[in-house]
Amino acid sequence: MFETSCKMRDTTFRLLRDLIYNYCGLTFDDQSKYLLEKRLANRLVEHQLRDFHEYYHFLMYDKNRDQELNTVVDIMTINETYFFREEQQLKAFAEEILPLLKARKKEEGKRSIRIWSAGCSTGEEPYTIGILIQQSGLFRGWDVEIFATDISHRVLQTARKGEYGKSSFRSTDAYYLEKYFTDVDGRKRINDSIRNLVNFGYLNLFDTDRICLVGKMDVIFCRNVIIYFDREGKKKVIRNFENRLVPQGYLLLGHSESLMNLSTAFRLEHLKNDMVYQRV
Ligand SMILES: C[S@@+](CC[C@H](N)C(=O)[O-])C[C@H]1O[C@@H](n2cnc3c(N)ncnc32)[C@H](O)[C@@H]1O
Structure with missing residues (x-):
């Protein structure tokens, strides 16, 4: 025995x-x-x-x-997440960062934007970003890519399926539920118009070699992820982000996270709705 x-x-x-x-x-x-x-x-x-x-x-x-x-x-891993998490920061993204981004791209003669949700868990964050971009109406006919990655295969499977129960919607306005989701067997499925904006992939944020293969990003969301790393770990991940962001690209962390004493490559930008990090 x-x-x-x-x-x-x-x-x-x-x-x-x-x-x-x-x-x-x-x-x-x-x-x-x-x-x-x-x-x-x-x-x-x-x-x-x-x-x-x-x-x-x-x-x-x-x-x-x-x-x-x-x-x-x-x-x-801790995979807690929900749609429209940290509303004030999302407001800054939708009402301030997106228009700035559009103006900058227009100057450069480009019609594409790339956004990375790093540590996307079960997908609520990248789909929220997709909803905000579509809702803004600023990028119709543009090439919009939301790259969403996580180290857990289990959460990525759920994310790709795109079906959610009640707890994912604790902070979602009925308007968005009506407009961007379809009822399926008591759950809600994200509509294809949003799903098609998001590409999910497996990526370890400590795997610098693989991160070097990720293209340049205009905005990186990495919220409620580095909180679980020690100082050295945080520094390494932030360096990886610095390399992937375009100059003046934005880095959006969770509200309890900061770059204090971790990096000098970013400045804290005081927008009307929230403070965000911008690559210098
Ligand atoms: C608490 S969730 C945050 C989800 C979402 N960003 C949010 O704020 O709602 C943290 C996620 O980070 C992922 N994660 C942890 N360590 C990671 C690593 N080394 N590389 C990539 N993802 C990681 C976990 O698998 C988990 O899904």
Whole structure:
């Protein structure tokens, strides 16, 4: 009979914690051993491993390690999100940034805009951006791309499906529900006119080589993501964004996040509705 021990030794906890950190930047303090133990216990059973030390070896050396790391990320990430989150910032985006962007593009003789939702979770954020762009009416006939990425395959699957329950709409005006969603089996599905603006993809924000392949962006939304990284992690991700933004491009972080002491490549721009970061 095979016996599994779901107790984690302190040394194994530190090894697992460092492995997850190096892979995706998520940090766990010394008090998080129980959390890891609890969340990863089923993985031992699934792979018939004796203890967490064997699991650590599996994650390091097994031929299926990449797949298993994906599963760990799916289990450990926090994916909380909803439509029209942080309304005031979205107002600044729709009423101030978009018109500025249009004017600048016109000067340059261009008719395309690219926006990146980095850490898009189940899709509510990029679809909200799509709704705001369409609603603005500023870019009819333009080439509009919303690039939406996340490290969790599970959330991306939901995002691509585009069907949502009540909790996704805790901050959505009835007007938008009526105009941009269709009822399907008690849930709401985003309409194709918005869905077709968004391209979803898997991307680890710490994978600088792959991020270099992402084209230049006019605006990057990265909200409620870097809050889970340590200082070094934040710095690395922000450097990656700096390289992907056009000069004077905008970076929109979550309200509890800031670039203070992290980067000098951005200035805080005081718009009427909110403060946003702009590449200098
Ligand atoms: C709390 S959600 C934020 C969703 C949305 N941006 C919002 O503000 O509502 C954070 C998302 O960041 C993703 N994430 C965490 N670490 C990541 C990494 N290293 N690379 C890419 N995405 C990551 C998680 O999978 C999760 O879906």
